[in-house]
Amino acid sequence: MTADQSYPPILDDLPAPEDRLGFQPYVLALSDILLAPDTHTPLTLGLFGRWGSGKTSLMLQLQRTVEAGGKPGQASRYRTVWFNAWKYNQEDALWRALLLVLLDDLEHLLKEDPPAKPKKGEPAPRPTAEELLDLLREALYHETAWSEQGERSINWTQALTAGAGIGLNLALSLLGPGLAAAGVAADTLQEARKELGKGAPVSQVGKLAEAFRREEIVHYQAQLRSLEQFQQNFALLVKMLLWPDAKTPRRLVVFVDDLDRCLPEKAIEVLEALKLFLDVAGCIFVLALDSEAIENAVRRRYQGEVKAREYLEKIVQVPFVLPPIEAGPMRAYVQSLAPALPDPRCAEVFAVGLGANPRQVKRILNIFLLLSRLVERRPELKGAIQPVRLAKIVAIQHAYRELYDLVKLTPGYLSDLDAHFRENKRGGRLGEEGATRPALPEALAS
Template sequence: MLSDNPIAGPEADRYGFGTHAKILCDAISAADDLPLTIGVFGPWGMGKSSFMKVCEGLLKAHDVRTVWFNPWKYDQKDEIWHALIQTVLAEIAHDLEKRRQSGEETLRDRLTPALDTVRKLSRAAAWLLARRAAGPLTAGLLAPEDIDAVQTALTAPGMDTYLHVNRFEQDFRDVVDTYTDGGQLVLFIDDLDRCTPEAAITVLDSLKLFLGDGSCVFVLAMDYQIVAEAAAKRFDNEHTDGVRGRQYLEKLIHFPFHLPGVPFEALHRNLHDRVTALALTGSRELWELIEVAFAANPRRVRRFVNGLNHAALTLHQHSDAPGHERLLHAGTLLAFQIKHPDFFTALQNDPGVWARFDEAEFAKSELGGGDAELARNNPGARRLIAAVSSRRTGADFPPPPTPAVIRLLTEVLTVSGGAAPDEVMTRGE
């Protein structure tokens, strides 16, 4: 089974991100007009997290301070901005404390005031949270039992915490300057497009409101269209064109970086040995199917390989080891299940759909009735049928499977295949 985890860093780069990451990281290191916000744009599953892990590793190798934040772990609007701030402050506090304890007296004297300011900023963030809604305090800078104290003592008039709320940006800027020795702090924010619309915009607002005066570079991974639509829901309640949502992102993002696609050859090179169905070893048709269905989307290809391997094992339990033809049929149905789930359901209910689409493609004729509606609702399904047709010259695909075979294979694939819930929610094609 192949995991869906991003690569850990530059040494694990399998898809050729290193060259593009180095160019971007060199630009980040040279930037002196800060803060700076970079948007790493790419569709779901194209490797944005892996690309940013490569960038993080390259920056750390040059002693650039970095922090990583995953906003999708937090559901509530109030919780997410608080978690963002506390994550950054906790990372700074942890490193400052280590350096203070291991350093000479002059270093301790310089770092101690910065560490005290970090703790005050943490209390200020907790004070703001307590004013709106009591919630869990993250990162360990404040113990859970301190929540009541935050709600009472920190709301008292004249408290030092209130001053830090008002001067949060300035104090944060000073802390970052001390923490980085006058350099940069690079904050990686991953998976914004997996958040609820409200949470995604809350993260973006928080960068401007609380952290927008420090020597920081914010690197945000997102599907541009999804986050733009989230912004549009806030600003364009009376409009449908989403103009203000796009303007919001364009104002926030200083440098848009569109993630280059992974070469399909790199996917093939790294995954062809992971197809455990022996009858498909070296199958050119299998990889043609994968390329047509998923292009070079690493996440979808890996999920497809997992599903196909599981289906092959299951079919082996039904009878003898499945042959090349049966496994290509299973792979095609799995591709439908992942990319066109409604079409897959239609095949379950009416197995003759496959043959009718294949015939219409060969005859270059129009589909009629329910088939025409099915094709309209599943753009790309007819193209996939054409790509795996036995009538296609230059390929060796089998004819459409019989209804009995389709029923068997769809029953098997119902257990092991299909799109993940987050893929269904974020799929934009």
């Protein structure tokens, strides 16, 4: 391929909504569970796989299949919501972002297909679906107000002189839930005396600290009542919108993606919100995550008090570990990504030499395409480096770092390996074609 010839385009990093990796059997099996009328809800299904293994692509294909689950000519019984956790990672409360996305979608459903009006003479339901939406949103903002206000600085002189009610509210916001009572009192006294100087007696500050603690207890009790009320209101809203009548029950299927890319504590918040707030009949959650990353987050969060694997098992009822992609589908995938490679053997190198990680294959293909352009534009290298040899070097550099370091020191070593593995291939001693792990011998024999 010369400098004036066209190269395959650089590849994007987006998931594929169409099946290029042989995922269709998984999609059909998983959708059978989600679409089966006798599947009990609430239900959480986990799609487990490492970074770049194709979880998002699988979930996109599963969402499309679920959305098409209705009978021809009828509205689908399955309402799907997509929540990209990484998109909201900068939010103070990631769990709240999830709940608000759900409420927004339920509001759209309410406008598109409102519950039937009561028959003449029947009382209207109270609260209505609109009122429930307002109550749920108000509860979410109220619950996070404490932590958000707690970051503000407090003018202690103003707090003490402006009246007990205002002082208590500001102080409670500063302290926030979770502080030990003794620690609260000590910190309060120290900060108050620093700011007030001689302007307020110690006894007055001490009484204020005691009031803070009493008010904190009241706040904890209010939080518990609010949590229970939120669960009840959400369940009632879902029932109103998903079960307009007994003959046409619907389901809300929520797809949560990129949870393992978020900060560990935020990922745990979302998982706990699923159990605390959303454990409601009619709801199905599909989580795409790296189980190892989540288990590590649980260990850091609870410092050994909770067994990480058991924690995840209590949340996910149907775990599905994404199987490795076999060499055949991976070869077809590489060819579909870059059908105009300068040498058809390059596809074989990338398919069998890099393992079963589609995103990693894309990334390394881009590196190869960039280096191919550089070779063509350097006169002293043009024609000196065969494309398939360059593909092997790029694959070794990223999948076999120790071997790459050796090849840099002894360039002829790669040619010796080529000859050795080609001879083994002719003798049928390279192993089975269906290998799913990085297969250096097969890559070098290409």
